Amino acid sequence: MPISVAIIGAGPAGFYTAEALLSLPIGARVDVIERLPSPYGLVRAGVAPDHQGTKRVAHRFAETASHDSVAFFGNVAVGRDVSLDELRALYDAVVLAVGAPSDRALGIPGDAMPGVYGSASFVGWYNGHPDFCDLAPKLDTRAAVVIGNGNVALDVARVLVKSPAEMAETDIAEHAARAIHASPLTDVYILGRRGPGETRFTSAELRELGRLADCAPVVDPADLPEEDGAGGDAAVAGSGEIDREKRIRDKNLAILRSFTTLSKDTKRKRMHFCFHAAPAEIVGGERVEGLRYERTRVEQGHVIRTGVFGAIACGLVVAAIGYRASRIAGLPFDGERGLIPNEDGRVAPGVYAVGWAKRGPTGIIASNRPDGIACARQIAEDVMTTSDKPGRAGLERLLGERGARWISFAEWQRLDAAEVTAGGGIAPRRKFISLAEMLTNLND
Ligand code: NAP
Secondary structure (H helix, E strand, O other): OOEEEEEOOOOOOHHOOOOOOOOHOOOOEEEEEOOOOOHHHHHHHOOOOOHHHHHOOOHHHHHHHHOEEEEEEOOOOOOOOOOOHHHHHOOOEEEEEEOOOOOOOOOOOOOOOOOOEEHHHHHHHHOOOHHHOOOOOOOOEEEEEEOOHHHHHHHHHHHOOOHHHHHOOOOOOHHHHHHHOOOOOEEEEOOOOOOHHHHOHHHHHHHHHHOOOEEEEEEOOOHHOOOOOOOHHHHOOOOOHHHHHHHHHHHHHHHHHHHHHHOOOOEEEEEEEEEEEEHHHHHEOOOOEEEEEEEEEEEOOOOEEEEEEEEEOOOOOEEEOOOOOOOOOOOEEEOOOEEEEEEEEEEOOOEEOOOOOOOOOOOOHHHHHHHHOOOOOHHHHOOOOOOOOOOOOHHHHHHHHHOOOOEOOOHHHHHHHHHHOOOOOOOOOOOOOOOOHHHHHHOO
């Protein structure tokens, strides 16, 4: 009997695991179970709509999904249509590739005020994630603050200021494109609680901001250290990792420095980098009217608050401060780190975690590949090939009995083709947002 594996989550971590399982001589049959009707997780709903190059990896995942030994069960939610215990009874191994879909809490006064959004919901909204399509963020404001100095903060800020022409060849959700391009927004403030030498930006993403059609990045030269790159903990070279961090830091500082000399006269919009500013309070009543921040300095890697405050008037705040995994019924959860406790991916007998659910929310799409390879090896080591668990046949029977309507990969490919056609040859696709729209299209 082949080994039967259920992978929960059809994002990068799930598909890299499926791919690695297929590459081993264990005759694995792999079922990828996904709560949404569509596959590809963050590639579809997290990666910025104007970063189409990054989304190309979906072709690789589609090849895996099309393999004879792989089945896709879209629109099947574990906990609603089938329980984790049932999957453990049906399959030799269950892999949790569920990502980190929730926002880390901001935890300051006013953070629940209308007009404050976490990046999970805001990014989901502009990317057409069905959970967030009704977010309707209020964009009738001239100024927005994006909290965080990571790549998600840059994504959010960039999508807010790009022109309609710059977004034409993207797959931004139509509702978001309409709202953003009708907004009077001219100023976006990117707030970092550390300095310009301690950001988590990658250089390509930062550099892009100097080339926007209608928006100029604004950096105060006084915020930048001397040009020799001295200062900051990462400057102390020693190991390969520290050297790498120093190179990124130096590159980012050079890019930020180049922003100080860019001509701003021809641009209508501004993206302001505000360093050493920790969010302290969201100010307003019915909705956000501003954000108070506390000046900081960084000592030995620690953020020290100075008791000196400043404020930015704004009508929108997006907190892009990282993500958390969600608790799965029947399994322990590490609330502190926001992930599923595991020992190098092993969660419980026959249960494994990969990707952000295993490691926490860091790294690019390809960072999930080593997790998938390691997990597949562990499964090959742990699972007896003599198992007679029913696997796919058992899942189909159970879902059938419950009247669950799952989307197969062949059905997804029809929806995919319809989305691409709807893009009209300019946009890469126009996304279906709801399950109802997708089912209507499949029934036509
Ligand atoms: P991230 O890289 O971990 O950055 C989170 C940022 O939020 C950090 O600057 C952090 O500051 C700040 N932060 C956390 N808590 C805060 C608080 N309470 N108040 C103020 N600031 C706070 O997370 P991310 O931007 O969500 O990205 C997640 C992962 O996806 C990263 O590995 C990222 O590189 C990757 N990603 C990559 C791309 C790309 O390659 N194009 C695009 C998007 C995302 P501290 O440093 O002080 O903690």
